[in-house]
Amino acid sequence: MxxxxxxxxxxxxxxxxxxxxxxxxxxxxxxxxxxxxxxxxxxxxxxxxxxxxxxxxxxxxxxxxxxxxxxxxxxxxxxxxxxxxxxxxxxxxxxxxxxxxxxxxxxxxxxxxxxxxxxxxxxxxxxxxxxxxxxxxxxxxxxxxxxxxxxxxQQQNAALAQRAAALEALLVEMQAVKTERGYVVTIGDVLFATNQANLTPNGMSSLRKLAEVMAQNPNRTVLVEGFTDSTGSAQYNQELSQRRAEAVASALAGLGVPRERIAMRAYGQAFPVAPNDTAANRQLNRRVEIVLSNEGAQIPPRSAGR
Structure with a gap:
């Protein structure tokens, strides 16, 4: 004891x-x-x-x-x-x-x-x-x-589910394509002034929707990638793709997306999505692709076939 x-x-x-x-x-x-x-x-x-x-x-x-x-x-x-x-x-x-x-x-x-x-x-x-x-x-x-x-x-899970549903709806509305690098939103040639880097009102409307997605998902980043067709010199196409990518990046920043969440690349006539043999195909290649990262992940670099 x-x-x-x-x-x-x-x-x-x-x-x-x-x-x-x-x-x-x-x-x-x-x-x-x-x-x-x-x-x-x-x-x-x-x-x-x-x-x-x-x-x-x-x-x-x-x-x-x-x-x-x-x-x-x-x-x-x-x-x-x-x-x-x-x-x-x-x-x-x-x-x-x-x-x-x-x-x-x-x-x-x-x-x-x-x-x-x-x-x-x-x-x-x-x-x-x-x-x-x-x-x-x-x-x-x-x-x-x-x-x-x-x-x-339970409330936190419900909020996450609601945010995911809202994101999915916006991405569907923007015709985003899900890839292994993240969701890809394409700003086509028709959303720029002809042979210029200025966005049309319809192009700005698409970017406003993307800015809304970014505001609701603070852990995501975007990579803005510019492309052209093969018409003209490689140097001119590289510069044009650069100007258009910069225009999109600047527009997103102007819509409230912090610049540190926006990366940018210009590829000129590289990585075509269609042969440059017809006017319609060349128009498909004149584009800006915006890659929205997966939650909390880094966007992997572009490689052949992606």
Missing amino acids: KTRSTISLLAAAVLAAACATAPISTPTLDAARADFVAANNNPQVSQYAPLEFKQASDSLDQANAAAARRESLNDIDRLAYVAKQRIATAIEVAKAKAAEADIANAAQQRDQVRLEARTAEAERARREAEAAQAQAAQARMQAEAAQQQAAAA
Whole structure:
């Protein structure tokens, strides 16, 4: 019994030392510790109430551990209160059993001792009931906290699903194509002034929708890529694809998309999507492609066939 009690006291001392740089305690916990020392020094407790005192010691260990973990003062107080009540119970049980032992040697005091024993038993029951109520209150609080966390997680998932649905709808409206690099929105030749890099009103309308997507998805970036057909010199086509890509990037920045979320490349007549053998095919090759990254991912570089 004394060995177990000594271990509990040592555990309390170690926990207190561990928090020396930022001590935490409550008056209830301090009182429980003092009561524990007093009970440990009471020979009647070790003789007549070893089980009750072990339960009290375990409860005090829980309160000390909660203090060492710097849990809320309410939780520490609740655990300390349970320990204090169980220490008092052990003392009362020891008194009751000691009184019962005295009955055999003092018949003339039997009635009084029995009364004290009944009173002690009633007090024990009351204290145990209070301890059980405190534990039940703590369990209710933990259950409520878990429910609140679950509700918050559900709301977050609903918000993510709603945002994903809105993104999908906008991308469908913009005729975006999903690729391994991300969603690709094509700004075709007809959305620029003829042989120029100025966007038409319809081109700006498409970019406004893309800017809305970017605003609703702050973890995504875009890569603006310019292309031309093979008509004219390679240098002229490279410059024209550069000007058109810059025009799109500048327009997105003007619509509120942070410039650090916009990258740009110009490829001239490279990477055609159709043969340059007819006017219709050449028009398909005169384009700006905007690659919208996957959530939180980098856009991989373009390679042959992509």
